[in-house]
Amino acid sequence: MSIGINQLHNMKFYKQLLGNKMMLLMKASLLLIYCFNLLLIFRPSINVKFGAFVLENAFFVGLMILSYPLYLGLFYIVVKKYLLNSKNLIFIIVFAGLNIGLFIFSWILQILERLYYPNYIYSSIHIYIPYLAVFSYLEIMIIAFSTYVFVQKKLKKDTGFITSFSKFLLDPYKIVSLLLLVVICKVVVVDLPGVIVNELRQQSNAINMNIEFKFRTTDMPLLAEKGVFIRQNTPNDSTIVIPNQSGDYPDIGNQVLIRYFLFPRTLVSYSKLNDYINDTPSNYCRMYTLVSRSYVDKNKYFPDFSRIKIKRILFLESGGKIGEYQNLRQADILNFLNNDNVLIGLIENQECSQF
Amino acid sequence: MFTILIIFLEFFTLSTLLIKRHNLLINLATSSLIFLGMLGFLSFILREYLGISYGSFPNYFAIFLFIVVLLTLLLMRKGETNFNFKNYFQFEKIERFEMIFLLAILILIIVGFFIPVRGWDAYSLYDSRARFFESGMKQSDLASLSKYDQTNNLYYFSYPPMTSAIHAVLYASGFSSPTFIYPMFYFSVLTMAYVLVKSLRLPKILIFLTIIPLALNKLLITQIYASYTNLPMLAFQIGCFFYAIMYFRENRSVYMLLSALSLGFSNWTRNLEPTYVAFLFFSIFLILKTKSKKVHKIIVTVLFLLLSVAPRIIWNNYISSIAINIGEIFPSIPILLSRLLDSTYLSNLIDVTFFVYEALFPVLIYVVIYFVVSLIYIFVKTKNRENETIALSTMLLIIFLFVIMVAGTLYFSVTFAWWDQIPGSFLRSNLPLIPLTMILFAFILEKLVNGKKINTFGKKEKVLGRKN
Numbered sequence: 001m002s003i004g005i006n007q008l009h010n011m012k013f014y015k016q017l018l019g020n021k022m023m024l025l026m027k028a029s030l031l032l033i034y035c036f037n038l039l040l041i042f043r044p045s046i047n048v049k050f051g052a053f054v055l056e057n058a059f060f061v062g063l064m065i066l067s068y069p070l071y072l073g074l075f076y077i078v079v080k081k082y083l084l085n086s087k088n089l090i091f092i093i094v095f096a097g098l099n100i101g102l103f104i105f106s107w108i109l110q111i112l113e114r115l116y117y118p119n120y121i122y123s124s125i126h127i128y129i130p131y132l133a134v135f136s137y138l139e140i141m142i143i144a145f146s147t148y149v150f151v152q153k154k155l156k157k158d159t160g161f162i163t164s165f166s167k168f169l170l171d172p173y174k175i176v177s178l179l180l181l182v183v184i185c186k187v188v189v190v191d192l193p194g195v196i197v198n199e200l201r202q203q204s205n206a207i208n209m210n211i212e213f214k215f216r217t218t219d220m221p222l223l224a225e226k227g228v229f230i231r232q233n234t235p236n237d238s239t240i241v242i243p244n245q246s247g248d249y250p251d252i253g254n255q256v257l258i259r260y261f262l263f264p265r266t267l268v269s270y271s272k273l274n275d276y277i278n279d280t281p282s283n284y285c286r287m288y289t290l291v292s293r294s295y296v297d298k299n300k301y302f303p304d305f306s307r308i309k310i311k312r313i314l315f316l317e318s319g320g321k322i323g324e325y326q327n328l329r330q331a332d333i334l335n336f337l338n339n340d341n342v343l344i345g346l347i348e349n350q351e352c353s354q355f
Numbered sequence: 356m357f358t359i360l361i362i363f364l365e366f367f368t369l370s371t372l373l374i375k376r377h378n379l380l381i382n383l384a385t386s387s388l389i390f391l392g393m394l395g396f397l398s399f400i401l402r403e404y405l406g407i408s409y410g411s412f413p414n415y416f417a418i419f420l421f422i423v424v425l426l427t428l429l430l431m432r433k434g435e436t437n438f439n440f441k442n443y444f445q446f447e448k449i450e451r452f453e454m455i456f457l458l459a460i461l462i463l464i465i466v467g468f469f470i471p472v473r474g475w476d477a478y479s480l481y482d483s484r485a486r487f488f489e490s491g492m493k494q495s496d497l498a499s500l501s502k503y504d505q506t507n508n509l510y511y512f513s514y515p516p517m518t519s520a521i522h523a524v525l526y527a528s529g530f531s532s533p534t535f536i537y538p539m540f541y542f543s544v545l546t547m548a549y550v551l552v553k554s555l556r557l558p559k560i561l562i563f564l565t566i567i568p569l570a571l572n573k574l575l576i577t578q579i580y581a582s583y584t585n586l587p588m589l590a591f592q593i594g595c596f597f598y599a600i601m602y603f604r605e606n607r608s609v610y611m612l613l614s615a616l617s618l619g620f621s622n623w624t625r626n627l628e629p630t631y632v633a634f635l636f637f638s639i640f641l642i643l644k645t646k647s648k649k650v651h652k653i654i655v656t657v658l659f660l661l662l663s664v665a666p667r668i669i670w671n672n673y674i675s676s677i678a679i680n681i682g683e684i685f686p687s688i689p690i691l692l693s694r695l696l697d698s699t700y701l702s703n704l705i706d707v708t709f710f711v712y713e714a715l716f717p718v719l720i721y722v723v724i725y726f727v728v729s730l731i732y733i734f735v736k737t738k739n740r741e742n743e744t745i746a747l748s749t750m751l752l753i754i755f756l757f758v759i760m761v762a763g764t765l766y767f768s769v770t771f772a773w774w775d776q777i778p779g780s781f782l783r784s785n786l787p788l789i790p791l792t793m794i795l796f797a798f799i800l801e802k803l804v805n806g807k808k809i810n811t812f813g814k815k816e817k818v819l820g821r822k823n
Contacts, residue, residue, distance in 0.1 A: 183568040216471040245506045255504045256479040269505035
């Protein structure tokens with residue numbers, strides 16, 4: 001079916017188009033999306049930091065709060081004036097009630113999260129809050145739905161503000177303009193400030209970091225500090241033993257990541273150390289070992305100090321201070337690592353085959 | 356550094372001569388896109404197969420291009436009776452808005468010279484590889500680096516080396532940071548979208564408003580200074596899209612060449628996503644729709660296929676030639692189909708649906724726009740058959756892209772355990788959705804605006820046609 005632009009102003013056309021079946025379809029799809037979002041929120045398998053989400057979307061969430069009275073008012077008008085059909089009335093009341101309930105629920109959860117620690121809700125009751133924001137899209141749908149009800153009821157009496165409003169919404173040119181406006185608002189008002197702030201932070205990092213230009217990783221300044229520290233304190237032809245890649249050592253255990261700073265040094269994962277020793281003649285050996293505390297388990301360390309002979313050991317503290325020590329006992333080393341200021345340590349090994 | 360500039364100018368001259376449109380924006384976008392693509396493709400091929408280092412590559416390339424430019428000039432002089440070199444460089448007057456746009460891009464590019472490389476993937480892969488290349492290593496040597504790596508054994512082979520090779524050439528030519536190439540990619544995406552939108556009969560204010568959601572989109576602008584491959588990939592894909600449309604409109608084989616090259620380069624940038632198939636079908640569809648002889652169409656189609664898929668084949672052969680089995684990322688078709696069938700059990704389908712919905716959440720508004728706009732499209736008539744075809748094929752392209760991505764996710768979901776860990780990269784692979792939706796949007800706007808005559812302020816002036 002295709003029609004000319006002028007027919008789009010013809011209300012009869014829409015009456016035919018949006019019959020009772022359409023109404024049913026709309027209800028069904030609304031319910032479907034609703035259930036889908038509920039499932040999404042209560043699905044206990046996703047892990048994203050929550051605090052960052054709220055900060056990034058503060059404006060968006062604020063808009064949601066402001067728009068609620070508006071759309072409740074709209075509902076009131078629709079329900080009171082034009083909804084004579086009791087089935088529709090019940091549907092909309094139940095739907096609105098559910099939505100408001102969920103909204104309040106989400107805010108209680110968010111306040112709880114603020115009171116305890118980030119990710120508290122997820123870790124204790126496994127509810128994923130960020131997707132509660134999905135309901136702001138639902139609001140838009142509800143408004144569309146109510147407008148649809150206006151039109152159906154108002155087609156008979158053709159006067160006043162509501163008619164002109166519905167006419168506005170039925171004009172494709174205006175729908176398109178409205179969409180354009182929404183997307184521009186989303187891009188310019190909601191997203192852009194966050195992007196600019198982040199970019200400025202990166203730029204100021206790029207200027208202020210006290211590190212060789214080549215290695216200024218502005219989005220991971222700490223990693224750059226560690227990498228350059230290791231680079232400056234090891235010769236180019238040395239071999240560096242690093243922990244195995246895991247959640248314990250996400251950055252320095254990742255060979256491909258830290259090779260960016262350490263190339264052309266040879267990197268050996270701890271589990272591959274025996275292979276390396278077997279492959280390499282023992283008279284040539286400049287071995288270093290990284291020293292670090294696990295990110296996850298504060299009582300876990302790399303490497304196993306009882307099995308290593310240390311020639312000297314270096315520690316990098318935040319602020320760029322480097323301490324060099326010899327003849328440290330294991331307890332002293334652990335003391336250093338338990339200090340939160342210490343970022344990373346580097347051991348110069350005494351011999352090659354000492355593991 | 357100077358040589359790189361000369362190469363760019365040579366590309367600019369060449370594109371100005373060949374495209375024959377006195378439009379500065381198109382020429383700049385074309386030359387920056389093809390310039391970057393050629394740098395990334397040829398330098399790698401010459402290094403691996405002929406042993407020409409990344410440092411000396413620009414010199415040879417500049418000389419070669421100079422000869423090509425001279426030859427083109429000679430040929431054109433023979434072909435045209437009133438050939439005048441100067442005529443080609445008289446560009447249409449640039450509007451004030453375009454001037455501001457060019458200035459902004461120029462600032463972005465200049466800032467790019469002073470910004471260090473950024474992005475986790477760049478540190479671990481793209482820029483790392485560039486630094487290894489610059490130090491004299493070949494791609495095939497990189498396997499030895501990971502010999503004592505517990506997990507990422509073939510990590511350096513996971514993507515083709517487009518941006519790595521560009522970085523390597525730039526490092527070897529004395530640039531301290533290659534970040535300025537990403538604003539160039541951004542520029543070409545925007546310009547192509549802008550030129551397409553501008554070619555429609557729309558009021559200036561509407562052109563401006565349709566470009567803004569594209570130009571300032573968070574996902575795009577966060578990539579301007581990040582050395583990921585998604586923005587280059589997008590630029591090449593949009594290049595393919597743009598030139599295919601230009602070919603369809605003007606029926607000149609230069610455009611088909613450019614379209615095929617762009618798609619080829621996109622295959623040389625990232626090869627994991629199957630999205631190139633959608634662009635392939637799109638271009639071939641438009642080739643078949645042009646008004647020319649059947650034989651001509653078939654020849655063009657075959658050439659297009661050859662050029663656009665060649666980089667993919669070269670890279671796959673290169674990987675297998677150094678005896679590396681990268682895994683099941685490139686399956687054969689029967690395996691693919693059986694895996695897809697295997698993946699269609701309910702709980703998996705639900706998981707995949709959740710994954711797609713979550714991943715695409717930030718671009719949901721574009722998806723909504725797509726659906727609304729397509730619905731309106733069906734109900735509104737237009738007389739312009741040409742634009743009709745373009746808009747329709749763009750609609751199909753977007754659907755096809757989406758279907759391919761979902762099918763790819765289904766395949767991944769039964770092949771890899773980590774398939775649901777990468778919603779971010781799934782989203783970034785769907786970046787073409789943003790410019791394509793906005794371009795489609797402009798086509799629909801044109802339909803509506805020209806159905807109803809409006810003045811520049813957007814007010815209704817007069818309703819044309821029959822009244823009901």
